[in-house]
Amino acid sequence: MNEMPRQVGDPRSAPTLSIASLSVAVRTPDKSTRRVVDEVSFTIDPGRMVALVGESGSGKTMIGRAVLGLLPPVARVEAGRIAFDGKDLARASEAELRAVRGREIGMVFQEPMVSLNPALTVGFQMMEALRLHHRLPAEEARKRSLEMLERVKILDPAGCFRAYPHQYSGGMRQRIMLASVLVMRPKLLIADEPTTALDALIQKEVMDIMAALTRDIGTAVLLVSHDLGMVANYADQVVMLRQGKVVESGATADILLAPKHEYTRMLLESLPERKASGDRRQASGETLVEIDNVSVEFRKKPRFFWQRPGVFRAVDKASLTLKQGETLAVVGESGSGKTTIGRALVRLAEESEGSIRFEGREVTAFDARSLAAYRLQTQMVFQDPFSSLDPRMTLAAIVAEGLRTLPGLARAERDRRAREMLAEVGLPGDYGDRHPHELSGGQRQRVSIARAIVATPKLLVADEPVSALDVTVQKQILRLFTALQEKFGFSYLFISHDLGVVEQIADRVVVMYRGRILECGTRDQVYDSPRHPYTLKLLAATPRIARTAEQGYALVRHAGEETPAPTGFAYFAGEGEPVMHEVAPGHVVALKAAA
Amino acid sequence: MRALLRRPNAIVGGVLLLVMIVAAIVGHVYTPYDPVANDLMARLKAPSSAHWLGTDEWGRDVLSRLLYGAGVSVSISLFTVIAAVGAGTLVGAATGYFGGWFERIAMAFLDALLAFPSLIMALGMMTVFGPSRIGVISALALAYMPSVARVVRGSVLSVREKEFVEASRVMGNSEPFTMFRHVLPNCVAPIIVLATALFGWALLAESALSFLGLGVPPPASSWGGMLSDSRNYVGQAPWLALVPGISISVTLLGINLFGDALRDQFDPRMKNL
Numbered sequence: 001m002n003e004m005p006r007q008v009g010d011p012r013s014a015p016t017l018s019i020a021s022l023s024v025a026v027r028t029p030d031k032s033t034r035r036v037v038d039e040v041s042f043t044i045d046p047g048r049m050v051a052l053v054g055e056s057g058s059g060k061t062m063i064g065r066a067v068l069g070l071l072p073p074v075a076r077v078e079a080g081r082i083a084f085d086g087k088d089l090a091r092a093s094e095a096e097l098r099a100v101r102g103r104e105i106g107m108v109f110q111e112p113m114v115s116l117n118p119a120l121t122v123g124f125q126m127m128e129a130l131r132l133h134h135r136l137p138a139e140e141a142r143k144r145s146l147e148m149l150e151r152v153k154i155l156d157p158a159g160c161f162r163a164y165p166h167q168y169s170g171g172m173r174q175r176i177m178l179a180s181v182l183v184m185r186p187k188l189l190i191a192d193e194p195t196t197a198l199d200a201l202i203q204k205e206v207m208d209i210m211a212a213l214t215r216d217i218g219t220a221v222l223l224v225s226h227d228l229g230m231v232a233n234y235a236d237q238v239v240m241l242r243q244g245k246v247v248e249s250g251a252t253a254d255i256l257l258a259p260k261h262e263y264t265r266m267l268l269e270s271l272p273e274r275k276a277s278g279d280r281r282q283a284s285g286e287t288l289v290e291i292d293n294v295s296v297e298f299r300k301k302p303r304f305f306w307q308r309p310g311v312f313r314a315v316d317k318a319s320l321t322l323k324q325g326e327t328l329a330v331v332g333e334s335g336s337g338k339t340t341i342g343r344a345l346v347r348l349a350e351e352s353e354g355s356i357r358f359e360g361r362e363v364t365a366f367d368a369r370s371l372a373a374y375r376l377q378t379q380m381v382f383q384d385p386f387s388s389l390d391p392r393m394t395l396a397a398i399v400a401e402g403l404r405t406l407p408g409l410a411r412a413e414r415d416r417r418a419r420e421m422l423a424e425v426g427l428p429g430d431y432g433d434r435h436p437h438e439l440s441g442g443q444r445q446r447v448s449i450a451r452a453i454v455a456t457p458k459l460l461v462a463d464e465p466v467s468a469l470d471v472t473v474q475k476q477i478l479r480l481f482t483a484l485q486e487k488f489g490f491s492y493l494f495i496s497h498d499l500g501v502v503e504q505i506a507d508r509v510v511v512m513y514r515g516r517i518l519e520c521g522t523r524d525q526v527y528d529s530p531r532h533p534y535t536l537k538l539l540a541a542t543p544r545i546a547r548t549a550e551q552g553y554a555l556v557r558h559a560g561e562e563t564p565a566p567t568g569f570a571y572f573a574g575e576g577e578p579v580m581h582e583v584a585p586g587h588v589v590a591l592k593a594a595a
Numbered sequence: 596m597r598a599l600l601r602r603p604n605a606i607v608g609g610v611l612l613l614v615m616i617v618a619a620i621v622g623h624v625y626t627p628y629d630p631v632a633n634d635l636m637a638r639l640k641a642p643s644s645a646h647w648l649g650t651d652e653w654g655r656d657v658l659s660r661l662l663y664g665a666g667v668s669v670s671i672s673l674f675t676v677i678a679a680v681g682a683g684t685l686v687g688a689a690t691g692y693f694g695g696w697f698e699r700i701a702m703a704f705l706d707a708l709l710a711f712p713s714l715i716m717a718l719g720m721m722t723v724f725g726p727s728r729i730g731v732i733s734a735l736a737l738a739y740m741p742s743v744a745r746v747v748r749g750s751v752l753s754v755r756e757k758e759f760v761e762a763s764r765v766m767g768n769s770e771p772f773t774m775f776r777h778v779l780p781n782c783v784a785p786i787i788v789l790a791t792a793l794f795g796w797a798l799l800a801e802s803a804l805s806f807l808g809l810g811v812p813p814p815a816s817s818w819g820g821m822l823s824d825s826r827n828y829v830g831q832a833p834w835l836a837l838v839p840g841i842s843i844s845v846t847l848l849g850i851n852l853f854g855d856a857l858r859d860q861f862d863p864r865m866k867n868l
Contacts, residue, residue, distance in 0.1 A: 346765050375767035388758035390777050392862070405767040451762065 171202035294354030396432030611849025622662030683743025691751030
């Protein structure tokens with residue numbers, strides 16, 4: 001293979017893409033136009049990665065789409081140049097754009113399942129583009145495709161060639177997507193939130209492959225992302241956007257680690273950070289919830305209705321305790337069972353074995369009446385602020401419903417308390433009369449919280465409550481959680497995949513993997529001296545930006561070392577039965593029983 | 596209600612429907628001529644001052660038959676739609692929401708009904724019931740109920756997975772409450788759209804049944820019956836086809852406009868549009 005060497009800082013090489021004073025406007029429903037991209041300029045050199053960073057509504061995705069000529073119908077380029085390979089893509093005809101897309105400019109989107117055709121084999125899709133754009137003979141196209149699959153570290157390239165996209169997990173699909181784009185050896189790759197839908201470990205794998213491969217081939221990368229830690233780790237240059245305007249741009253280290261602009265600084269300050277454990281109000285020490293050896297099973301739909309359904313264990317003999325006034329975080333990747341354990345606790349999922357005790361009483365044996373009483377004590381905050389509120393109801397009605405099962409409350413009283421609670425979460429005045437669609441994501445999440453706490457429960461299960469939010473909004477919501485806990489003394493079961501958020505809010509942390517609990521301890525124990533290799537891997541996979549002592553920022557990566565398992569034992573890795581071993585007071589880790 | 600009247604769709608649709616309803620009521624109280632009286636001296640007369648909308652092949656006054664038929668046709672379609680949508684919503688919501696064995700059996704039964712051409716099934720039922728208004732209504736309602744149930748079930752299935760439904764459960768609300776408070780109201784849009792379409796189908800199916808001699812027994816008039824009677828005379832007396840045809844179309848237009856407005860009214864997201 002004749003690969004182009006990386007042309008770092010070569011003054012002779014012209015930039016691959018050069019965007020000058022680009023403005024994009026959208027038509028709003030009331031027929032006026034609004035600029036969503038305003039006079040944006042930047043360049044990308046061959047083999048370099050430039051990240052467009054900003055919160056939702058910053059116009060970062062629009063810029064990527066404008067380069068491809070794939071703007072939505074309501075948007076159009078108002079002014080500016082998109083110079084690529086001697087052409088101005090802002091003024092190119094549809095035919096010219098088609099010739100460039102795929103061949104010269106590749107694209108990777110957030111959802112790999114949508115961008116791969118589920119009805120065609122991986123091989124067919126990879127070869128199709130090669131044969132279409134490069135007019136390669138089938139044999140040659142096949143050879144190149146297989147080679148590329150190998151380079152994105154697909155274990156069995158020939159098998160993958162014959163397989164269909166649905167046979168692969170999200171991370172694998174994103175690698176396949178990457179392979180099928182890069183096999184064309186495009187000059188420019190546009191990656192729009194390519195790993196946002198993936199778990200931390202897989203995110204790192206995909207990004208590592210993408211960075212290395214594009215550097216080898218000499219492909220310039222336009223990375224669109226909201227993840228500051230990831231951008232700091234991979235991008236050469238950063239363009240910081242806010243409401244369509246460039247706030248500042250330059251080398252990554254200059255922008256993210258020594259920010260000059262106020263907005264960048266505010267974003268960085270919004271990143272979750274650890275507070276000393278002494279800052280937090282101490283939990284009372286009384287046990288509120290005990291989950292003991294609980295398993296939750298789901299039936300897999302059989303292929304034919306006369307077959308017995310298969311069983312999938314989402315949670316496998318998990319035990320944990322939650323004290324009054326404490327925040328216990330459950331972390332893990334998707335499929336680890338962290339959500340299911342929360343759902344079992346609020347009785348949205350039925351356990352197949354084990355016991356759940358709330359204030360010493362067995363929850364699993366509750367009849368309808370005690371269940372109704374229990375539900376006033378435990379509430380849930382959901383992940384998706386767009387589907388967790390009934391679109392037909394006013395906010396006051398939504399929140400007031402949380403009081404419906406409380407006996408002896410008149411309708412007017414419920415409404416009054418609902419509005420009070422809305423004010424408590426930062427939605428005062430006439431917000432009660434609005435409908436969910438009039439609110440932003442963060443505001444909706446506030447409503448969801450108000451609904452959960454209006455009947456002052458003792459326990460709140462929060463399932464990824466801030467994952468769908470921008471960092472600045474995320475910070476506000478986390479602060480709200482903390483303030484409410486201080487005021488009302490709630491206990492939280494905080495379910496999250498985001499280790500940064502957990503580090504900020506949790507008192508104790510449980511790490512789950514494939515339905516099992518691998519490690520459990522106080523936040524400091526788990527973050528500072530993780531014992532299980534999996535925990536260590538998770539922590540190392542997510543580099544984050546942290547404030548240094550002297551007003552600056554630094555990219556911090558967890559660099560702990562694997563602690564050997566206690567003598568005679570090995571760490572439990574998902575097979576067989578684990579033995580829970582206490583390595584320090586309150587710090588438990590799963591070991592494999594010695595053979 | 597006042598908000599509803601601010602929508603142009605609601606006003607136009609409402610006026611058309613009002614005209615229809617007034618015509619249907621008037622037709623049962625007063626008609627210029629006896630709608631079933633033959634006058635063989637005045638066969639196939641074009642519209643004139645004596646017969647505003649002309650006469651048919653038996654010399655019957657078309658306007659009188661139209662007015663009388665309005666009551667027959669509209670009431671048949673209306674009750675068919677009400678019965679089909681009512682039963683279909685109940686069955687569809689129950690199967691969609693509760694699932695399990697109940698769903699399997701109910702859906703198998705509905706699919707069997709659905710597999711039958713609805714007109715054939717209505718025909719079969721009519722031979723059992725004999726031609727009568729109640730017979731037509733129950734036959735058509737049964738024929739249309741499965742498709743309503745399917746649509747409702749589909750949208751219940753999608754709404755059921757929304758987090759606000761789970762939130763309702765976590766708050767301790769009972770299943771029926773959750774169903775009626777959160778799930779069904781969010782399924783209203785497709786139900787209204789389907790109901791307005793059903794109204795048209797029912798109007799046409801009624802005419803098909805009349806045509807086959809299984810609808811409202813002659814000589815009583817219905818729009819469908821008038822339309823099918825007119826087919827031999829379209830060349831000589833086009834008004835015979837045009838008058839009931841236009842009436843059916845205008846009624847459908849009114850229903851559709853009103854249905855759209857109603858659907859938007861129920862959806863707070865559309866309030867300011």
